[in-house]
Amino acid sequence: MATMDLILLHAPSLYDFRKRPGMHGPISDVVPSTPIFEMYPIGFTSISEYLERHGLTVRIVNVAMKMLKDIRFDVEGFLSKLKATAFGLDIHWMAHIQGALALAEILKRFHPKIPVILGGLSATYYHEELLRRYPFVDFVLRGDSTEKALVLLLEALREKRGLQDIPNLTWRDGGSGIRANPLTDVPDHLDDITVDYRHIMKKVVRYVDPTGYQPFMDWYSYPVTAVFTCRGCIHNCKTCGGSARTFRSMANRSKPAFRDPKLLAQDIFNIADHLHAPVMIIGDIFQAGKEYGFTFLQEMKKRRIANHVAFEFFLPPPRPFLERIAESV
Ligand code: SF4
Numbered sequence: 001m002a003t004m005d006l007i008l009l010h011a012p013s014l015y016d017f018r019k020r021p022g023m024h025g026p027i028s029d030v031v032p033s034t035p036i037f038e039m040y041p042i043g044f045t046s047i048s049e050y051l052e053r054h055g056l057t058v059r060i061v062n063v064a065m066k067m068l069k070d071i072r073f074d075v076e077g078f079l080s081k082l083k084a085t086a087f088g089l090d091i092h093w094m095a096h097i098q099g100a101l102a103l104a105e106i107l108k109r110f111h112p113k114i115p116v117i118l119g120g121l122s123a124t125y126y127h128e129e130l131l132r133r134y135p136f137v138d139f140v141l142r143g144d145s146t147e148k149a150l151v152l153l154l155e156a157l158r159e160k161r162g163l164q165d166i167p168n169l170t171w172r173d174g175g176s177g178i179r180a181n182p183l184t185d186v187p188d189h190l191d192d193i194t195v196d197y198r199h200i201m202k203k204v205v206r207y208v209d210p211t212g213y214q215p216f217m218d219w220y221s222y223p224v225t226a227v228f229t230c231r232g233c234i235h236n237c238k239t240c241g242g243s244a245r246t247f248r249s250m251a252n253r254s255k256p257a258f259r260d261p262k263l264l265a266q267d268i269f270n271i272a273d274h275l276h277a278p279v280m281i282i283g284d285i286f287q288a289g290k291e292y293g294f295t296f297l298q299e300m301k302k303r304r305i306a307n308h309v310a311f312e313f314f315l316p317p318p319r320p321f322l323e324r325i326a327e328s329v
Pocket residue numbers: 233234235236237240241242243244314
């Protein structure tokens with residue numbers, strides 16, 4: 001297997017759930033995933049697309065999905081054969097912290113010289129603890145956006161350069177100290193960061209690995225897709241881990257970053273060109289203001305698509321806004 005720059009691996013919530021059955025509780029009731037949490041974060045997709053656009057090679061491996069689909073899938077045998085400049089694991093949702101750490105430990109056992117990078121909002125919150133307690137974790141990239149920082153980190157690792165200037169990076173400085181570089185890679189828009197399903201389809205073919213890229217167990221019978229309006233939120237709902245206050249304290253984000261509404265419409269058209277799946281628009285199109293929402297709807301009106309389109313609202317929209325939506329999709 002050729003060496004690539006980054007292999008992103010998604011772990012099950014519990015390793016190894018095939019041998020240690022447990023009561024998982026309602027941890028996945030609001031996502032289209034089983035309690036094994038085989039759904040990898042959509043950020044894997046934007047990271048892969050961004051890095052490949054910047055000359056790096058990336059593979060996504062949904063290990064949880066491989067384990068779910070094949071009870072005899074040999075995790076250790078598979079991981080032992082991987083080669084990359086670095087491995088990346090998501091600890092975005094707390095549900096799979098045990099599984100992610102278990103995979104990180106196995107990877108380090110087979111590949112002691114290949115760095116293990118963690119990312120996601122939960123990894124961000126626990127960045128120092130993760131490095132202090134788990135020697136098989138080498139780096140945590142903090143914040144809600146790590147695309148640019150990952151390019152810089154992988155280039156620095158390849159060229160054996162110092163890490164003191166890599167934004168958002170928490171790392172061991174070689175002594176006993178843990179250093180948290182400033183969290184300065186906080187994009188103020190998402191025009192350069194995209195979820196492109198065409199990219200994923202190409203990678204499935206390149207690595208001949210549909211299971212490794214499958215988003216969740218029932219995806220082929222229930223193939224829902226998603227596009228993102230933003231990272232961050234203007235609201236502060238008390239129970240939300242993605243509120244304005246959370247993003248401010250954990251991701252150094254003072255305001256949401258939005259994707260240009262015309263690019264957002266193009267993301268949906270790109271999906272419609274290849275898939276008939278429903279498209280979920282994540283993030284209220286009116287959060288950035290009426291102008292943003294209406295510009296998006298105007299674009300959607302230019303081209304009728306057969307896909308169902310689902311909207312979410314953070315506040316009940318006025319009736320005329322709903323009528324504009326009804327005219328547009
Ligand atoms: S509107 Fe949604 S994303 Fe924003 S704080 Fe409330 S629950 Fe969280």
